[in-house]
Amino acid sequence: DTKRDLNDSEWSSSSSSSTSSSSPRDWSPLMQASRAVFLSVDEEDGEEPHRNLEYDFYRDSCPEAESIVQEMIRYLYKIRSDVAPALLRLVFHDCFIEGCDASVLLDAAEGNDSEKDSPPNESLKGFDIIDIIKEEIEQVCPGVVSCADILVLAAREGVVQAGGPFYPLFTGRRDSMVSFSDTATNELPPPQADLSETLASFSSRGFDSRETVSLLGAHSIGVIHCKFFQDRLYNFGRTNQPDPSLDPDFLNLMKAKCSNISSTSSAPSPSFVGVPSSSTSVAPSPHFDGSSSSNFDCSPSSSAADLHSFEDSLSSSIEEQGVDMAYDGPEVGFGTVYYRSLLQGKGILYADQQLMTGEETGIWVRAYASDVSMFRRDFALAMMKLSNLRTLTAPMGQIRLNCSKVA
Numbered sequence: 196d197t198k199r200d201l202n203d204s205e206w207s208s209s210s211s212s213s214t215s216s217s218s219p220r221d222w223s224p225l226m227q228a229s230r231a232v233f234l235s236v237d238e239e240d241g242e243e244p245h246r247n248l249e250y251d252f253y254r255d256s257c258p259e260a261e262s263i264v265q266e267m268i269r270y271l272y273k274i275r276s277d278v279a280p281a282l283l284r285l286v287f288h289d290c291f292i293e294g295c296d297a298s299v300l301l302d303a304a305e306g307n308d309s310e311k312d313s314p315p316n317e318s319l320k321g322f323d324i325i326d327i328i329k330e331e332i333e334q335v336c337p338g339v340v341s342c343a344d345i346l347v348l349a350a351r352e353g354v355v356q357a358g359g360p361f362y363p364l365f366t367g368r369r370d371s372m373v374s375f376s377d378t379a380t381n382e383l384p385p386p387q388a389d390l391s392e393t394l395a396s397f398s399s400r401g402f403d404s405r406e407t408v409s410l411l412g413a414h415s416i417g418v419i420h421c422k423f424f425q426d427r428l429y430n431f432g433r434t435n436q437p438d439p440s441l442d443p444d445f446l447n448l449m450k451a452k453c454s455n456i457s458s459t460s461s462a463p464s465p466s467f468v469g470v471p472s473s474s475t476s477v478a479p480s481p482h483f484d485g486s487s488s489s490n491f492d493c494s495p496s497s498s499a500a501d502l503h504s505f506e507d508s509l510s511s512s513i514e515e516q517g518v519d520m521a522y523d524g525p526e527v528g529f530g531t532v533y534y535r536s537l538l539q540g541k542g543i544l545y546a547d548q549q550l551m552t553g554e555e556t557g558i559w560v561r562a563y564a565s566d567v568s569m570f571r572r573d574f575a576l577a578m579m580k581l582s583n584l585r586t587l588t589a590p591m592g593q594i595r596l597n598c599s600k601v602a
């Protein structure tokens with residue numbers, strides 16, 4: 196089992212990963228693992244294998260592509276650290292629905308409803324970030340780099356900036372020509388799902404319970420709006436009572452953060468809260484080293500207007516009522532406290548807390564709570580697997596010129 200052969204230190208050091216560049220380096224154990232994950236996804240799916248993804252696919256056609264993504268994300272993360280959770284959720288919602296084909300980025304068009312308008316995607320963010328990067332790459336190598344690759348690469352860099360593990364990625368994905376609105380509505384896992392529903396949903400994409408538990412560690416960063424767990428605080432299962440599995444102190448804390456508004460109310464509240472620390476989703480991460488490993492200029496005039504509006508959107512993005520998932524504050528890093536919170540009955544989403552109700556999933560929650568390097572390694576492997584789900588490669592799909600429109 197390749198996973199077991201990996202040296203922990205390669206997965207656990209955030210300092211080495213955040214200074215990594217896109218240039219080839221000694222990733223042999225990681226690439227080996229990646230290949231194993233890659234093949235196992237294909238085999239489990241029983242589909243025609245998509246083996247045309249390659250390491251550094253753009254090495255000849257657009258050698259700057261990966262470093263542009265990396266530098267743009269590093270730059271944007273300094274301005275708004277919430278780019279990291281936004282992109283991580285976005286890549287999950289793309290890859291989970293018909294694979295990593297940028298289907299989630301398409302706007303509605305004649306005869307094709309868009310995934311981004313489907314209810315589970317209502318609060319997705321990060322489309323503007325992909326557009327900014329795409330525009331930049333198009334200036335350098337027009338029509339070459341897919342939106343699907345930009346998304347997986349950008350999400351990976353966001354994870355690294357947020358203090359999570361680095362994971363190697365193959366490239367060469369192509370973009371879908373359709374958006375799968377109904378599939379997104381029906382198949383993205385809902386926050387009120389019980390454990391068996393969540394496991395079934397991930398298992399249908401080839402993830403076992405260990406991988407599912409590790410992927411949910413993504414809920415270490417970002418924001419959950421109150422509407423997604425309001426019922427647990429005030430009216431669980433229409434009982435007019437809170438969810439009895441909630442820790443009482445935690446319940447009170449959450450009630451203080453989320454007033455009892457009807458779930459149909461859309462009035463935003465001015466309060467935005469960290470739990471229980473004072474960190475906000477825009478706090479700079481200490482893992483950001485501020486140094487630049489390439490000569491790429493992150494603030495080119497071509498996208499200056501976009502960048503400006505992106506910076507301006509900061510104030511509106513923190514106003515909606517929600518709970519910051521970075522319990523521990525960014526300085527503690529990625530992963531640990533999420534699992535410790537579940538052990539204490541302090542999972543925010545019902546689906547998160549459900550991980551403690553299964554014997555096997557409970558074992559993994561305990562393992563990750565106490566062994567951060569195991570979590571980092573498993574999360575990295577699971578993200579590689581997620582990023583390789585059912586990719587489209589040539590001659591399928593296309594390279595979009597604008598990520599929200601079919602070319």
Ligand code: HEM
Pocket residue numbers: 279280281283284287318319320384385386387393410411413414416417418419420421423517544546
């Ligand atoms: C059972 C599975 C899952 C459920 C039910 C679920 C549900 C949710 C919900 C309801 C939110 C809050 C959205 C909002 O308030 O706007 C959220 C946020 C988030 N989810 Fe998940 N999620 C699941 C799995 C995952 C996975 C596998 C990943 C990534 C690998 C992920 C990454 C994130 C991130 C990073 C955020 C924060 C987004 C932000 O702050 O912009 N989730 N999730």
Ligand SMILES: [Ca+2]
Pocket residue numbers: 288289290291292293294295296297298299
């Ligand atoms: Ca997709």
